[in-house]
Each structure stands twice: as C-alpha cells, then as structure tokens.
Amino acid sequence: MSELVELSHGESDALEKLEERQRPVRRGAVLQRENEPCNELFILRKGLMMSYVLLDDGSRQILRFLFPGDMLGVSSAVYQEAPETLAALSDCVVSPFDRAALADIMREHPRLSALILVYCQIERVALTDRLAALGRTSAKARVAALLLELRNRLRTTDKSIASAFALGLTQEEIGDATGLTAVHVNRMLRQLEEDGLITRESGRVTLRNEPALARAANYVNRYQGLDLGWLPRPRS
Numbered sequence: 001m002s003e004l005v006e007l008s009h010g011e012s013d014a015l016e017k018l019e020e021r022q023r024p025v026r027r028g029a030v031l032q033r034e035n036e037p038c039n040e041l042f043i044l045r046k047g048l049m050m051s052y053v054l055l056d057d058g059s060r061q062i063l064r065f066l067f068p069g070d071m072l073g074v075s076s077a078v079y080q081e082a083p084e085t086l087a088a089l090s091d092c093v094v095s096p097f098d099r100a101a102l103a104d105i106m107r108e109h110p111r112l113s114a115l116i117l118v119y120c121q122i123e124r125v126a127l128t129d130r131l132a133a134l135g136r137t138s139a140k141a142r143v144a145a146l147l148l149e150l151r152n153r154l155r156t157t158d159k160s161i162a163s164a165f166a167l168g169l170t171q172e173e174i175g176d177a178t179g180l181t182a183v184h185v186n187r188m189l190r191q192l193e194e195d196g197l198i199t200r201e202s203g204r205v206t207l208r209n210e211p212a213l214a215r216a217a218n219y220v221n222r223y224q225g226l227d228l229g230w231l232p233r234p235r236s
Helices: 009-018 074-078 101-108 110-136 139-157 171-178 182-194 210-217
Strands: 023-025 030-032 040-046 049-054 060-066 085-088 092-098 164-166 198-201 204-207
Touching (some): 009 110, 030 040, 060 110, 060 171, 101 110, 110 139, 110 171, 139 164, 139 182, 139 204, 182 198
Antiparallel strands (some): 030 085, 040 092, 049 085
16 A cells, blocks of 8 residues: 555554464465355465456356455455455465454544555456456457566566566466466467567566557556545544
8 A cells, every 4th residue: 555655654553453463375275265254354465366266167267366465355344255265376474354453444544445445446447457358359468468467566566576577377377367278378478479579488477578568468557547636634
C-alpha cells in the first residue's frame, strides 16, 4: 500500500499488527482449500503463490499469481466457504490474521479500507483483461501478457528488476493460467524468442523488445494510471 500513498504512523502500525504472526508454507502446500471453511486471511511476506479453482473435469484454472505484500483470501471474508484454493509455488512465509480484524481496520483507518477496495478493483480489472484474453486473443498474446504481468508485479517489490527476471513457473502452470497445454505454451515461448521479443536462459526471461511485446499481447499495466485523489485523509 505504501507504493500508492504515504502511510501515516497509525496506518503503518495497523498493518504491522496484521503481520505480527508468521507461518512458513512449503512449496506445493495448500494454504486454503476451495469449498472449505476459512476464518483467516493472510498477507504474503515472502515467495510466490497462486489462487485457482478446479473444474468438473479435474482441470485447474489459475486465477491469479500472488506476490509479497499481497493480501490473500479477501474474497473468503464474505463467504462461509473459500471460493478458491491458495497454494505455494515456492517456499513462502505468510502472516495469518482473523478476518474480524478487517472490521477494526474499517472502523479505525478508513483510508486503509479504501486502499483494500482499490486493490480489489485492480485485481477485478486484471481478471477482466484475462477473461477477455482467454476468449478473444491468440495463444501468443496470452503468454506474452502473462510474462509482462509477472515482471511488472515482481518489480513492484524489487526495484532492481529491469528487463530480466526469474520466471518461477512451469510451463504447465503458465498453461493453467492461459488456458493452454504445456506443449502449446512451449511452442509460444519459442515463437516469442524467434520474433526477437524475449530470450530465455537458466530459468530466466529477458524482455528484448518490451513495446513490441506489449503490442503483441494487447497488454495494459493495471497498476499504472490510477486516480486516487478521492481517498479519505488519514486520521491523525
């Protein structure tokens, strides 16, 4: 949240309280399972996670990739059972907190409540982009858009990242996020390389022609172009 606005001392303290507890989550472990009761929310402190749903045929649709600083399980706060599964893609550390703590945030820190709303809307619009891409864009565009999204999200918390980044995903996971098979993902990655848009080496991807890649992907960075002038002022 501090990436968007300068937080007051009270707001920073309130967020720090949410992160007082820490829980390690091993790679591959499920933190929250779809259709099971869940009374906790989480803040991801370290690592990479994903949210997904299982379809009737047993296939998996990855909805979002989750990065350090993200609040996890917010959608579960309004349901008796979790609407999605949260699983670790790497060794992670999360801070669990009771969902009732959101009531305290809303009562005492209205600007933090508004920022949670902002992030929920950013995620909603990004998911809308993904839905449109699944139905209306090419396989190459979907893979290109995912690469740009991963790099941009990683750069939010690591300013040293420029054009090169560790992918951290298998081709199967990319496929489950883009509606493609792992074989098709591999073919699209090779095509992006042949087009001179990316290079790959030792699990790292380098964006060689980012403007052309963004045009090929029809990609919009939804973490830019925000208008937050309406946010309430922090309480003193």
